[in-house]
Amino acid sequence: MSDQRPEEPSVPDDVWERFARDTERDIRASAPKEPSARARLVTARLREQEARGVRPESWRAAPASAPRGAVKRRRGAWTALGLVLAVVVAVGAMKPSLIPGDPFGARSGKDADTAAELPAETAAPTAPPSAVPSDAPTLERPFAGSPAERWADGAAGIVLPKAEPAGVFSRQQVAHALQQSRTLLVDANLDPGTLRGERPAAALAVVDPLQPDVLDQLNTSLRAPDEKHDPLSMFSRFDPKEVRVVGDAVKTRGRMSFEEADHGSVVVHADYTFVYPLVRPGTKEVARTIVRRVLELELPNPARFRVTAGKLTVLRYDENAGNSACDVHDGFLHPEFPSQQPTGAPPSGPSTDPYDRSQDLDRHKSCGTVTRT
Incomplete structure (x- = not known):
């Protein structure tokens, strides 16, 4: 050894x-x-x-075994990660609702009614709105427990499509027809005077006076409503002695489109739902009535039809109302409150979801019950 x-x-x-x-x-x-x-x-x-001839090696240099450029790439990766984090923080600060899970609690507690507003509807939904917490509506939060809590307020929910030439009409003429259609919808369903039962003059002014049958029907329904002359088929109205709208906002959701029709005319399609929060005088209990309207308005080709320039012809006007007494024909919607005994005839139609915009409006449906308000 x-x-x-x-x-x-x-x-x-x-x-x-x-x-x-x-x-x-x-x-x-x-x-x-x-x-x-x-x-x-x-x-x-x-x-x-x-x-x-020896050059001292800096203790901060990369190890001799490190690949050339490895330190630079590592620094670049951290720089990119830092940039991504900065963008996420900035977006979260400006719009917390875009971050999954609501990390900042922006939609919790009593501020839930400030949840992010839904984008404008551009096509028919494929399903009803999802269920929401069944909070009872109050004067402070009249849309609590409703999908409409995230809908636009009033006329802001009526977004016009981009106007383009169609039929025999220029882009400017189509744009005017779209604006006229919006005027009719706003005055018929959102104007405070109309909601109190006053005459919707701006809406009526959109209709071509050379279409007398429609104007006669609407004027008669406003003057002397009955079962055959019902102003609710075009206008939303509440008896001011019975109820008033809570606050300044009525929630609105829907869409508008247009297309070329026969003989070079243009037809405007409108499908909107309006949600009205209501309270009886001297009380604090809030109820909601939901009204869906489908309209078809035509800008006829003046070379083929006798028309008034700048006016629209009404081809269709239909409505369904959720939470309103059945078979009452006095020209007003009559919401029912949870603490109130039902009025009018018992519902004879099926139960429906008044917020469901995925189905076509059934113009012949009987008065039924609603699954939620």
Whole structure:
């Protein structure tokens, strides 16, 4: 058995020198300072290394085994990650609702009615709105427990499509027809005077006077409503002695479109649902009535039909009302309150979801019950 010891591995000169330099630095850091002696020592060492052609390796440099450019790529990855995080923080600060899970609690508690508004409807939904917490409506939150809580307020929910030339009409003429259609919808369903039972003059002014049968029907229904002359088929009206609208907002959701029709005419299609929060005088109990309306309005080709320039012909006007007494023909909607005994005839139709906009409006449906308000 040999008594020779294994040869110790040699340490590279640059590593040993760096170790000695760092050790010396630590010792001198805790010892009394001698700047002049230290300066001479460092200068002599640097000159000796320069004479040997050796360049000191910085302790901050990348390890010799690291691939070329690895540090740069790593720094670039952290920079990109930092940029992504900055964007996420900025978006979250401006619109917290876009971050999954509501991390900031923006839609919790009594502020749930400020949840992000739904984007405008551009096509028919494929299903009813999802269920929401069954909170009871109050004067402070009249749309609590309703899908309409995230709908637009009033006329803001009636968004016009981009006008384009159609039929024999220019883009400007189509745009005017769309604006006239919006005027009719707003005055018929959102104007405070109309809701109190006043005459909807702006809506009636849209209809071509050369279509006397429609105007005669509407004027008669407003003047002397009965079963055959019902103003509710076009206008939303409540008896001011019975109820009033809570606050200033009526929730609105729907869509409008247009297309070229026969003989170069243009037809405007409108399908909107309006949600009215209501309270009886002297009480705080809130109920909601939901009205859906489907209209078809035509801009006829004046070369083929006798028409008034700038006016519209009414082809169709249908409605369904949710939470209103059945078979009452006095020209007003009559909401029923949870604490109130039902009025009017018992419902004879099926139960329906008044918020379901995925189905076509059944113009012949009997008065039934609603699954929610």
